[in-house]
Amino acid sequence: MPESAYTTQPATFAASRPGPLSTAALPDGARTVVTVCGELDLHASDELSAALGGALESAAEGIDLDLQGVVFCDCSALNVLLALREQALTQGKTVTIQASSPAAERLLTLTGTLRLFTGAAHDETGEHELGTEVVQLRRAMQTRPTIDLARGVLMATFGLSPQDAWHVLVMVSQNTNTKLHLLAQDLVTAVQGEPLPDATQRQVSAAVSRLSESGVGAPGHEGA
Incomplete structure (x- = not known):
């Protein structure tokens, strides 16, 4: 990957409250790699949303998530990811998952949302495909x-x-x-x-x- 022009040290977005959740963002060219660790539950939702939203805003093309350190993940975390994905679509950006733990992958697989965060989903072009992805995101959030x-x-x-x-x-x-x-x-x-x-x-x-x-x-x- 291209060498970051911004910093060689990860920027921490979620340091406001001590707890099991930790996130670190590292700009990588036009994208930002965000590493997420810990338990992703209701208590962590606001912090996770703020961290990922901040990373998305600062990245020109989108963010890539590393969820290998996630030890617990439930629907509140999924809601954050889906909302982030929809926000990215409206900005012409993408959100991908580069790596995930068994806990995170199990949730995405069970809810049928894993493909929304893979590279294959972003190879599709055109207004029809974009509209389809938005519908899928909203349907997933409604469940x-x-x-x-x-x-x-x-x-x-x-x-x-x-x-x-x-x-x-x-x-x-x-x-x-x-x-x-x-x-x-x-x-x-x-x-x-x-x-x-x-x-x-x-x-x-x-x-x-x-x-x-x-x-x-x-x-x-x-x-x-």
């Missing part, structure tokens, strides 16, 4: 409220923490080969009186049991 409601259902039903409820949603989604937002809708509908499919019920119970036995998750940890 978050349902996922949050489903998470609340699991928390209330099984006494789970927000992070544990997220782990259950992810496990059941993978084990039943069901998209995350569709599984969430089933759980919300079940609360309203529509029975949950037997196979899904079994998977939810099994996931909660495995979580309890393994001690995975952090009781009291809040996210979205």
Whole structure:
């Protein structure tokens, strides 16, 4: 990559609050590489949004994300990434993910949004393709409220923490080969009186049991 004309040291955008999230941006020619580490949850959303937004504004062509250091990632972080992607599109810029951790990649894969942050997505040109990407971004952002409601259902039903409820949603989604937002809708509908499919019920119970036995998750940890 071309040598940066601005600085040889990473510029830190998210130093306002001590905590598990850290970001560092390094200008690289017309683009900026942003390294993100730590837990990406509801508490980190504003800080993450400010850091990435600042990096995008200062980059002429866009930003490239390195998410290898992300240890936890939920829908609040996805919402930040999707909003950033839409903002970049309106400015004629791009946002790509160069590398990701299993936690970040799992979320993007389950929600069907991974392609929006790959180089292949940016090779497409024309107003039609741009409009299609904007529609996909907005649709993905609209699924978050349902996922949050489903998470609340699991928390209330099984006494789970927000992070544990997220782990259950992810496990059941993978084990039943069901998209995350569709599984969430089933759980919300079940609360309203529509029975949950037997196979899904079994998977939810099994996931909660495995979580309890393994001690995975952090009781009291809040996210979205």
